[in-house]
Amino acid sequence: MKKITLRKNEHQYVTKRLSAWIDGTLSERERGRVQAHLQSCEACRQELESLLWVKRLLRQTPTVPVPRSFVLRPADLERSSAGARWQPPVAIRWATAVVSLLFVIVLLGDLLSAPLMTGRLKMAAPVEQEATMRQANAHESEFVATTGEVTQEVERVQETVVIEKEVVVTVAVEKATPTAAQKVMPFSPDAEATPTVALRMMIPLTDTGATVEATVPADEQPVSLMAVEATPSEENLSPTPEADSQQAVAGPTRGEPLPEETPIPQTVESPPLPARLPWRIAELGLGAALIILIVLWFVMRKRI
């Protein structure tokens, strides 16, 4: 136990405890310390005396007789008084109102700001391989045939992807009878040409859409475009649902085989969860706060 204590602190220590000392609610240790200080401090003794005096006065406060009888008549009970119904403290009521409002705002904000990812890609018509052939179907695609090569263009019709600046376009090009010698050239010049029937390419997204080109070596075999799928570039980091059975793609320009039955993707998926995280956190937080407040209402009601 400290023997030497600062006078000022001791003063404060004792002054705070004088009322409790009067009421006999101090611990043994506190009482000892207070009494020791009182022995030597006239100011605190006077303080104590005056507090004792006040308590004594209050004890003698006269009892006021009731001005009338307060027995209840049925009429009193019918008169519905707002004060009779228990209400939680004002702070709790306000807090509940504010939290509810914020919660609704966050929910609406989340719903309205979710981008609509309905980019639609058209299926290109099969390409006839001809040295000088020019276009078969103006709506869907344009075929430019140059000597020794068929270049096919697929144009994205509609795009509302706002988040990603690049998309991965998977182009499946099937040759009627692919052989090892027949390779599909990917768009990117430094990418490896593989004897696969599909390519995945990272295509930059412009205001008018994305254009992908696939160069298919000219030969006798007809080339048909099986499926086109455009997904935001982030998606490319993890396997798409259609590509589950395959190995993950290491780089965007490496081609990989598509499963035999590739569905025609019509829509582009919305951004993955990480982008929506702030909304989720806000909703969870406010929801939890609301639940806590409601629980508080019930608990406080019960305690009456």
Place this chain on the structure above:
Amino acid sequence: MLDETELIAAAQRGDLKAFNQLVLNYQTTIYNIAYRILGDGDMAADATQEAFISAYRAIGQYRGESFKGWLMRIVTNACYDQLRAKKRRPSAPLEAVLYGDPEESRLQGERIQRPEEYVDQQELGELIRRGLQTLPPDQRAVLVLSDIQEMKYDEIAHVLGIPPGTVKSRLNRARSKLRDFMQAHAELLPARYRLEAKGGGGAAGLADLLIEWMGVWQLGGW
């Protein structure tokens, strides 16, 4: 005559007569708490009425704790409601006409009061009433329950729904504030109530006070 537990049980079954017997038993205490917190007879009457109506409506939720404490909680809430809702000027306190029996005056007990004593006491009461009004409501409530109703800290804590530590600090502040008020208006206080040094003052005077208060405390050798 049914005892309190039976009256409460009957009231919980909807027996208004039984409840009214409880009202008669407690109305003076409840009214006085309201009066001391609100400082105004009319407001106190309203708060008391509201408190008993609330109590009757809520008696189904009463769970066997101290019934007096339970009523006190209801009336202090009713007082806070009054303070929030209305800002009336306090009426002249001595308008209250005496209806009740002298026996209802708990503090006087069986002693027959001399007229001067009675007048002195009324003056004290008025000064206390004014002094209490200078306190913030939460300090006032604690002081009334502690020093007028003589409740213990933990009872007060339960009635007001606050921690005992808060009771302690509010009480300390309330007493200091009222003490300052009383000392500032000492000339209005009847002589018998004034603070004067007992004996030689100092430690000896304090010892006398303590003996008077505590009775059993051992003071030797402190």
